Amino acid sequence: MLSSGLDLEYWLVNHPTIRNFSWTPGKTLGSSPHFLFFTILSYLFSTFILPHRIISSSISPQFIKTISALHNIFLLLLSFTMALGCLLSTLYHAPHLHWIVCFPPHTKPTGPLFFWAYIFYLSKILEFADTFLIILSKSIQRLTFLHVYHHSTVVIMCYIWLQTSQTLFPAVLFTNASVHVLMYAYYLSCALGVRPRWKKIVTNVQILQFYSSFLVLAVMLYYHFTGSGCSGVWGWTFNVVFYASLLVLFVDFHKKSYGASSKKNNKLAVKPSKTFFYSNHTHK
Numbered sequence: 001m002l003s004s005g006l007d008l009e010y011w012l013v014n015h016p017t018i019r020n021f022s023w024t025p026g027k028t029l030g031s032s033p034h035f036l037f038f039t040i041l042s043y044l045f046s047t048f049i050l051p052h053r054i055i056s057s058s059i060s061p062q063f064i065k066t067i068s069a070l071h072n073i074f075l076l077l078l079s080f081t082m083a084l085g086c087l088l089s090t091l092y093h094a095p096h097l098h099w100i101v102c103f104p105p106h107t108k109p110t111g112p113l114f115f116w117a118y119i120f121y122l123s124k125i126l127e128f129a130d131t132f133l134i135i136l137s138k139s140i141q142r143l144t145f146l147h148v149y150h151h152s153t154v155v156i157m158c159y160i161w162l163q164t165s166q167t168l169f170p171a172v173l174f175t176n177a178s179v180h181v182l183m184y185a186y187y188l189s190c191a192l193g194v195r196p197r198w199k200k201i202v203t204n205v206q207i208l209q210f211y212s213s214f215l216v217l218a219v220m221l222y223y224h225f226t227g228s229g230c231s232g233v234w235g236w237t238f239n240v241v242f243y244a245s246l247l248v249l250f251v252d253f254h255k256k257s258y259g260a261s262s263k264k265n266n267k268l269a270v271k272p273s274k275t276f277f278y279s280n281h282t283h284k
């Protein structure tokens, strides 16, 4: 027990639902490839095909702001809980230090760590609402390729974690959920009408997380090739390609949002020009 008032170990690690969790393909909600396929297809369909103007004109801006604030509060708290749950599950259930960087081959996707991987997977589906909020708030020019690519692909990454009992997902989960606490605090503040001055810090921390994931990959490869192998090593290659592409997109976003040319654009009050998804987006 970590504190006498709130038994975190029980509620985040040892509760029977968490302890007895098992990812069973075909049985666990969301575990079939069809579910994954149709979820992503529905997301892309609603993003590109639905008549957004008609829908958004029938909803009041105040209502959208309220929904946006509630959504951001929920995801901020959920991200914090997932980071803590993943950290405590690792501390209490890792059989030895070596296990954290290399699950033995044929590790079963059961128990507290995989429970948090599952919640993380579901949370990425909930994050689709970010896109709908951008669309409904008539800020379609903010809908970048980076945003839609990230939201539609990250769900596949989480699915692979669970399907392949992928080594090292705890490090990525913990880092990403922690970064998302900061990111949703930023979006919450925006939704409440206060644009934080620390936007650039959020972007820098996101970029740092992509770099750190490569470091973790190198450690895993070392264990994989010097020992008897690590579980889900091929799934991890999906992570590498995905995180490398995000790194490139985020560095580009950083340049456009905070670089010298963006400052010049802001001074001249140039309107964002239309490119694919209106991606020439300047920092406010």
Ligand SMILES: CC(C)(COP(=O)(O)OP(=O)(O)OC[C@H]1O[C@@H](n2cnc3c(N)ncnc32)[C@H](O)[C@@H]1OP(=O)(O)O)[C@@H](O)C(=O)NCCC(=O)NCCSC(=O)CC(=O)O
Residues within 6 Å of the ligand: 068, 071, 072, 129, 130, 131, 133, 134, 137, 139, 142, 144, 146, 147, 150, 176, 179, 180, 183, 186, 187, 188, 190, 191, 199, 200, 202, 203, 204, 206, 253
């Ligand atoms: C600082 C960032 C977090 C966000 O930068 P942006 O340029 O997108 O944000 P912004 O300054 O335009 O302000 C956000 C606008 O969206 C509204 N808004 C409110 N809630 C939102 C939500 N949950 N998701 C998206 N937008 C939201 C705000 O009210 C504001 O609208 P208004 O202007 O009308 O007031 C940045 O680092 C970043 O991630 N940029 C990439 C774009 C992106 O989609 N990121 C999230 C997914 S990628 C990701 O998540 C990577 C990771 O894993 O870390």
